[in-house]
Amino acid sequence: MGVAGAAWATSVSQLVSFVVLLVLNRRCAAIKVKLSRFTPQLHYFYKIFTGGVPSLCRQGVGSIATVLLNLAAGNYGGASADAAIAAMGVVNRISMFANSALIGFGQGFQPVCGTNYGAGKRTRVRQAFYFCIRLGGGTVAALSVLGFAFAPQLIRLFRDDADVVVIGTAALRAQCLTLVLTVWIILCTMLLQTIGMAWQASVVAAARQGLFLIPVVFVLPRLLGLAGVEYAQPAADLLAFALALPMGLSVLKTFRSDAPRPAHALREE
Template sequence: MTEDSVVLKGHDARLPMLRKAQADAKYREMTQGSVQRLILRLCIPAIISNLVTMAYNLADTFFIGHLGTAQSGAIGIAFSVMTILQAIGFFFGNGSGNTIARELGKHNVDRAGKLLSIGFFGSLLCGAVVAVLSLLTLRWLVVVLGSTSTIAPYAVEYLTPILSVSPLVCASFTMNGQLRYQGQSALGMYGLVSGALLNFIIAPVFIFVLGMGIFGAGLATAVCQSVAFMILLRMSLKHAVIRLSWRQCQPTVLLVREIMGGGLPSLVRQGAGSVAVTCVNIAANPFGDAAIAGMAIVMRIMMFANSMIIGLGQGFQPVCGYNFGAGLFARVKAGYWFCVRLSTAALVVMAVLMWFSAPHLIALFRSDPEVIAVGSLALRIQCTTVMLGGYNMMSNMMQQTMGKTGIASLLALCRLGLFLAPAVLLLPHLMGFLGVQAAQSFSDVLTFIVTIPLQGRVLRSLRIRKEKG
């Protein structure tokens, strides 16, 4: 045996001890540090990741807006498909991540490692299935999602390269979530931000310089998603609290059930989002390409605003998971109310800014006067209720992280599925296109009303468990 092999063997023997020490240090940090400071430190990388990711989605909308109204409408159609890919990634990332955080709070590092690996390889497999099925039926699919005859060819061009790397897209979202639940949001940020910054550079080159049009925008997104995947994979293999490993991928009925339970609210939320976007496109279809394009731009702008609040919730979730697993329920409640207050205040400020700058925001993406008129009114209507999202989102994220699958899934379904989809299909019959523009606000109010008693029940259960000790 050579000296090098002896050193390697000794290094390998120390790995479990090093990982345990790292996990113990992270446990102390998550359960003993100031809750507010922990959330702020963890949410900043998550917010940056969300904002940059949304920024490069908006960059596509901006660049493609210079090609024509039909091409802008194609982005709205593609948004439904991208939401499905995110849903798969979030399902496995949050499904494994929620339980990972609780298991690390209980010092169960080995079990957390199995959940991590099952979640990663599961997302790769499901992404591959979606890629094959979608590419085989793409022309039919974009019509079902609400394309007009002029928009459909552009939607196919844009989606083809993106769907070709679907497994990598899904796995990237999964790894980002898993790193975040380990209390390492910064590692996930590096991968997503690197891909996003690259997109800002190559998208205009592909679209305009190389003359590839909307196909170039899709190809640039596919390349950037692949780069983000490689960076995130390296972070997960080398620097995470628990390392990604094929040998740890040992699915059992119990582990798979825990991932499904933890991920179901995310799957419902994202799946309902895809259905809602499709319903918006279908409802806007009779009013023409400008209506579809205007609503597509508004949806992107609102997602950009909400991404900051989601990032705050993502900073809260690992703190919630660790402390709930450790039985520190007072810290869970303190973190929750801190996030509700902060998110509501931020949304009020954003609502005021978006109200007064609505026409200018829409004009950034499409100068068509009809698109600006449609989008400005829709954006202003949504500004009247967007501040309710702070309470709605934080409550839903808390329930999911605590393993309250039923309540979390119901509330995830309410805003985008149970209320928005019917509203956007029924209100136009009563109010014309104004019904399409007002449907999101209608859904926000109803979701807030339903959330109040359900979240009150969860908070009471925490108080009772704390009193019992």
């Protein structure tokens, strides 16, 4: 079915996933999902919205940035335009593997963060955050070294075309230089999102592939040509890290001691 088959596969897979999760919920979950228990209340919608906005920014804005990046690559006429678009597409897919793993890692941190933050154990939140930074940073750094060393081979796995390999290798190696910075950016987003700082989390989530990448895509290619397209994401990563670092540190600085126990908890004891 060609491209239409890919679209149908995407839709059907979402439907199948929904059905599987619904069946598991009906059979296994302690809390059953039933329409009879659904009572719309505005404050619930507000909490869901504010909690989900960072994820929307991270995923939605990234799609817009990818379109703009492809348009920027397409400005290099003739056959080289096709090679540039294909190369950037391949590099984005390879980077997506690492970023998806980091997002999953961050989502694993969120329950630990939320449980301990809610219990007032803020020093444990701080410890868990830095543990994740060390583990995630070390893993991504190792992967970045491998990605830098074997960039041509990785590109050829997707597209064995000489022009695509040359352009893709340069872009992938540039991204490998800053990929480790995304560990802090993503975990900082997860931290802010979990402790209820939704708007700050949304800014950090949108920074890497929206707030900074979109302007960079318009500026760098005009100055550097194709190299500007290749270096756009690494430049945006540097700027996003410069934003996320002080925001994360300012919050973690307040987590050096646990929160005081609520009065009602002391009465119950």
